[in-house]
Amino acid sequence: MRTFTAVVNPTSGGSTSAATLVPLARLLREAGAEVVVEYSRGLEHARALARGAADAGHVVLGVGGDGMVGCVGGALAGTGAVFGVVPAGRGNDFARQLGVPRDPAALAALLLEGEPRAVDAIDADGTPVLGSVYAGVDAVANDNANRTRLLRGSASYYVGALRAVLSWRPADYVVTVDGTGYRRQGYTVVAANSGFYGFGRHIAPGASVDDGLLDVVIVRHGPRPLFFSVMRELSDGSHVRRPQVEVLRGREVRIELADTPAMAGRVLPYGADGELPGTLPVTARVMPGALRVLAP
Incomplete structure (x- = not known):
């Protein structure tokens, strides 16, 4: 069973991040998974949280809009860590490109049972980004x-x-x-x-x-x-x-x-x-x- 660390942007879309994560986390825990929730104080803090969770062997979830998802996913690029997208922002464009579902049950099933897929990232003047x-x-x-x-x-x-x-x-x-x-x-x-x-x-x-x-x-x-x-x-x-x-x-x-x-x-x-x-x-x-x- 996978262990997840959710790195959350508490300001993305107002209360959308919390409203999205709560039912998802409940479904993951009911299935037997451990879910750790970390709230970021900014993008650099989010990167540090993501790398720390990856070093512990957790699946790292980026919870928020494209800024947070790109930040967390970019921090994991090239590390071999497994990344999950929880679309909870205004745009959710990378999730849209990947076909990640927003329905909590469908997303929980993907995170619990899905196999990691290798995708490209972008090095933008030394900073990895996704979209x-x-x-x-x-x-x-x-x-x-x-x-x-x-x-x-x-x-x-x-x-x-x-x-x-x-x-x-x-x-x-x-x-x-x-x-x-x-x-x-x-x-x-x-x-x-x-x-x-x-x-x-x-x-x-x-x-x-x-x-x-x-x-x-x-x-x-x-x-x-x-x-x-x-x-x-x-x-x-x-x-x-x-x-x-x-x-x-x-x-x-x-x-x-x-x-x-x-x-x-x-x-x-x-x-x-x-x-x-x-x-x-x-x-x-x-x-x-x-x-x-x-x-x-």
Whole structure:
């Protein structure tokens, strides 16, 4: 019987983490499993809790949204530890990509009986993340959504994106994929391991978490209505059929701002798994099969 340590973000989605974990933990314990619950004080503390539980031989559960799941899963990448995802946040995009169920009974059965599956991770400037690394209007929208207190879920992201697009100025990027550079003016660049980001947007419908590659999606510059059209089409991934959307694939992707007078002094954030760890440039490298996760 497995022993679980649940690393919980107590603030993810308000009380959602607790409401999700309580019935799940009860089912696991009724089946004879031991469940230890650890509440994190922040991302670095969550990483330390995850590594400590893995060293003790426990299955480590990331309980929260994509930020917490990416943090805990990233801390376990390359260690051989077994990871379980408990979707309890606003987006749950990595869980969606993996097909992890939200129903407590189905999730408990997966965690108790499932076999670990090897999936890829991303090294983003030395920090392992799971879903994607992105820079541009979406990272600005991410920042806006994180600051929103009156709205939740996809509504917060949509309003954040609206504010980001209305204030957006064209950005000149240099995107280098496996040593080949591409100069592009556009709204955003996404290096995706998982196909979903931004609360269920299917940004990279061709992405797979176990193919050893990153899908690089570039939304090129165009009239502002173009971006709103792309946002609508993200629900089903049909945006990739637009001529303004380019998809590349590779193992290593560097995203930076072009050295031009128009970009002099400009600073753009980049996002990773719902967090905003820094500003451009950033290099994302695939970590093939680095994470053992309980997933369908």
